Amino acid sequence: MAALWKGSISFGLVNIPVQLFPAVRTGKGAVHFRQLRKKDLAPIRYERVSSADDAVVPWSDIVKGYEYAKNKFVVLTAAELKAAAPEASKTIDILDFVKEASIDPRYFDTPYYFRPDRNGEKAYALLRDAIRESGLVGIAKFTLRQKEHLAGIKPMGDALMLEMMRFAHELVDVSDIEFPKAQRAKVTPQEMRMARQLIESLAAEWNPEKYTDDYYRHLTAMIQAKLKGKKITAAPEGVSPEPKVLDLMSRLKESLARQPKSRARRATGRTKRAARKPAARRSA
Secondary structure (H helix, E strand, O other): OOOOEEEEEEEOOEEEEEEEEEOOOOOOOOOOOOOEOOOOOOEOOOOOEOOOOOOEOOHHHOOEEEEEEOOEEEEEOHHHHHHHOOOOOOEEEEEEEEEHHHOOHHHEEEEEEEEEOOOOHHHHHHHHHHHHHHOEEEEEEEEEOOEEEEEEEEEEOOEEEEEEEOOHHHOOOHHHOOOOOHHHHOOOHHHHHHHHHHHHHOOOOOOHHHOOOHHHHHHHHHHHHHHOOOOOOOOOOOOOOOOOOOOHHHHHHHHHHOOOHHHHHHHHHHHHHHHHHHHHHHHO
């Protein structure tokens, strides 16, 4: 696998030569389609057409503009865009170390792996293990593909991982959306207890192999079948029922009743023990 970036991690006065590799397979779970003309399956080509007169516009006549108001633009030349772009970075500078629990999970985005470059193994292992022992996350900034990025640096097994992060202005403030308050929703203690039991009955160890992309599996199987000349019969389209306001308590009871008895008993026991804990502290 080719490295996406080569440079170094700056850690105080220590520079660790590294290479950056993707940690996820982008596009692995996606099936891409081309648009074709029905009669001869010729691929459709898209033209750059002006909205003013429907004329095809050559690349040489295209400029980039920012729409600051409806149909009003300020044009930036290639030279101006180049001047605004950050300089290519060969160093990832760790600015701070912070507690991971203090970082809103919305900030984290795409993970990557660092691999030590020549003569960097010892310093790489030192930084990885020191971060692990500290329980902190390194916060860094660097430039990749003409864009400045915020990133978190943390260990994962033998690897040192970089996780792309979002800047604060990229997040939607939670106060911009109205959510139900517990008091206003009038959730009863009995409903809460039943919901806790249902959650406990569904508790399991994390096993990522358990969760599969069924759409991707079915679609690729269908494509392979068609390549072999098999006829595909489409399933009849179901009609989604209209959502109804349901009796929450009866649905909770019904959901619990459908769980295996052993899981339901364990969940009930855990919920009862959790409910007794606050009372025990008050009596003390």
